[in-house]
Amino acid sequence: MLLEQQRIEIVETCKKLSTHGLTIGTGGNISIYDPQSELMAISASGVDYFSATPEDIVLIDPQGEVVDSHRKPSSEWSMHKIFYERRSDIRAVVHAHSTYCTALATLRQPLPASNYLVAFAGYDVRCADYATFGTEELAKAAFEAMIDRRAVLLANHGLLTGAGTLDAAFNIAEEIEHCAKIHCIASSFGTPVVLDHDEMTLMQEKFKTYGQPVK
Secondary structure, three states, X not given: OOOHHHHXXXXXXXXXXXXXXXXXXXXXXXXXXXXXXXXXXXXXXXXXXXXXXXXHOEEEOOOOOEEEOOOOEOOOHHHHHHHHHHOOOOOEEEEEOOHHHHHHHHOOOOEOOOOHHHHHOOOOEOEEOOOOXXXXXXXXXXXXXXXXXXXXXXXXXXXXXXEOOHXXXXXXXXXXXXXXXXXXXXXXXXXOOOOXXXXXXXXXXXXXXXXXXXX
């Protein structure tokens, strides 16, 4: 099977979207890009995450053509593909319909640095201009709003994150949803205090060596 390990990883991570509270039903989508084969592996459209198999994961070539799968790819495949075409630091993308990020996106508000953990995504998380799901317009809007960032809110829609590995992209999605929840709750009591640019620069540097070294 082509890109078997990547497909297995996507299947398992799609389940985590639900079990970790980042989506409901079949909402959201996940992909991995393999630079050697120049193929993108992406979750299928509308397939239940808990019954999906590696064979259900769709492989797409640089021209946007399906090269391996009996399934139809996620309707958001172009929103994943644009990052692989234009950003060499991104090799996995997670799109979630998480509650608090979607609440902010519905207000068309960014997520400021009201918590130091926002630094996993950058100085803040911008909200992209609205565009219909599954369109090139949405892909371009998401890409533009995520320049120099690793997460973006999609207006009236949800959250998108990208990183060098799927584990990292999923971790960013979890951390940003957590920060969005805190921000929304804090905003109901008053005005959250936002950390300054210098502090967030320091946080981003510290996060580069966070966790255990790779052996």
